Amino acid sequence: MKKRLNFIVLNVAILLALGISFQSFSQTPCSADLHAVFGNSSTDKPVVLNRLGTSPQFGEIPKHTAQAAYNHLKTVHKKNAHDSKSEIDNYLRALGYTGLLDPEFGPSKITPEFLPKGKIGWMGAYARGHKYKWSILGREFETFRIASKDGSCYAYIMKKCGNAFYDPSPREAAQAEAAALAFKNKPKVVCATQTINFSGNGKIQATDVLNTTKNLPVVASYNGKSLCLGDFTVPVRLTYEMTASGEVNYSKVVQVCDYGNGVPATANINMPLLLNYNLASSDVSIGDDGKMTMVINNKQYKALKKVYKACPTDVASSPENKTMTATKVNTASVASPATVLSAAGDGKNCVKQTLNVAGNAVREDISSKTSTNEVTIIGMYAKTGKLQKGETANKYLCLGSYNVPAKSALQYALKGNSNLSHILEVCDTGNVNPNESLNAEMKLTNNFTKQETMIGDYGRIYRTLSKSEYKKLGKVFKRCCSDGSSKSKCY
Helix, strand or coil: CHHHHHHHHHHHHHHHHCCCCHHHHCCCCCCCCCCHHHCCCCCCCCEEECCCCCCCCCCCCCCCCHHHHHHHHHHHHHHCHHHHHHHHHHHHHCCCCCCCCCCCCCHHHEEEEEECCCCEEEEEEECCCEEEEEEEECCCEEEEEEECCCCCCEEEEECCCCCEEECCHHHHHHHHHHHHHHHHCCCCCEEEEEEEEEEEEEEEEEEEEEEEEEEEEEEEEECCEEEEEEEEEEEEEEEEEEEEEEEEEEEEEEEEEECCCCCCCEEEEECCCEEEEEEEEEEEEECECCEEEEECCHHHHHHHHCCCCECCHHHHCCCCCCCCCCCCEEEECCCCCCCCCCCCCCCCCEEEEEEEEEEEEEEEEEEEEEEEEEEEEEEEEECCCCCCCCCCCEEEEEEEEEEEEEEEEEEEEEEEEEEEEEEEEEECCCCCCCEEEEECEEEEEEEEEEEEEEECCCCEEEEECCHHHHHHHHCCCCECCCCCCCCHHHC
16 A cells, blocks of 8 residues: 555656646546545534444445445445435546446455544535535444545445545645655756747728718809809718728847746747727818819800809809818827846746736828719709600700819728736846836828719719700700610610
């Protein structure tokens, strides 16, 4: 038994020395997290047990032999009273078996023994459920020792009541010895210089369609003379697409603790970067000096003069529409100054340090674009009365296509934010700040890949005509379809 215990201690020491957590080690048989009976020692005062059988768990075993104990457990398992089947299986699983029916579990794994007075451990019982209490034996009792599948540990089942019992002291002694051995063999800590690079990047795309209406006076102009066709309320559509990207960087040189495994000279840490885009306002102005000018010939001018009046002089010189203006704003966090290295410590003292790295930037500006739209003026006349065969009631005249300037402006704000906390073990030189805040430099870039303005109904403006106006203008301007095309099937 002593050789076996030394073997366990040695294995535990090796696991701890390799840095394997105790949680992974605790999945071996008889571990505290596998079954309630295998709990750690309690600080509570133990219940003194002078007699057994008042709260039997699996029932009294008739003979003090391994075969009798095995046969009894099989019978209790089969009857499954008080959910004993599941409890027996779980108890044996914690010992490394698959359950009572595991081929490797049998009488050879059971040894009749006597537990002495004063033995302390977790004793099972059944009182509306399988429960376990921290107990001490008031006298000697007959029991059966159940060995784990790998033989590394064991637990008991009492003969009188069939109650499960476990003494955690051998396991805890082995753990303490292994921890002491691992501490003794712990490699010497030295200080190593390491450069930590914090970096991150992000990218977003924004797109939208903005619809509005604008008042557009239409003026026909020929040889310095102007005719006013009226003010049109026209739909205006602004479509834009924007891409933005952000980048954040910070580097720091530190003295980290090396426990004998070596420390890379450079550590690269990724920082999350969140970008947020907001369109504060938009504006569109259309027309040349606030109006649309139709440059026409003499023949067209004469035809239009029969329908429309000459423009007042103030309309001919309407003020130009103004678009928004704003001062460009571009701010970003200022990177912390480079860290001056302190002299390396002797490696005996290591402390945890949290580096809180943050970067932010704001970019506010106005994106202005100027474009030229081709706009077609279409006159509409609805004929009443009798129609000839195949004739449509709605008649259209194309009064010409003309270039109309448009100016669009988008006032936007682009914001970037990045935060990260990084915990490391550094050599204690006497001036280590346990929580150090660092500013990282952030850069933002953006580009409006598309910013287009559409005037009218897909480039068309409609004017209602009377029968008389339609006939007068029809002598000069050609008939067309409702969409401005000249297919003969439309009329």
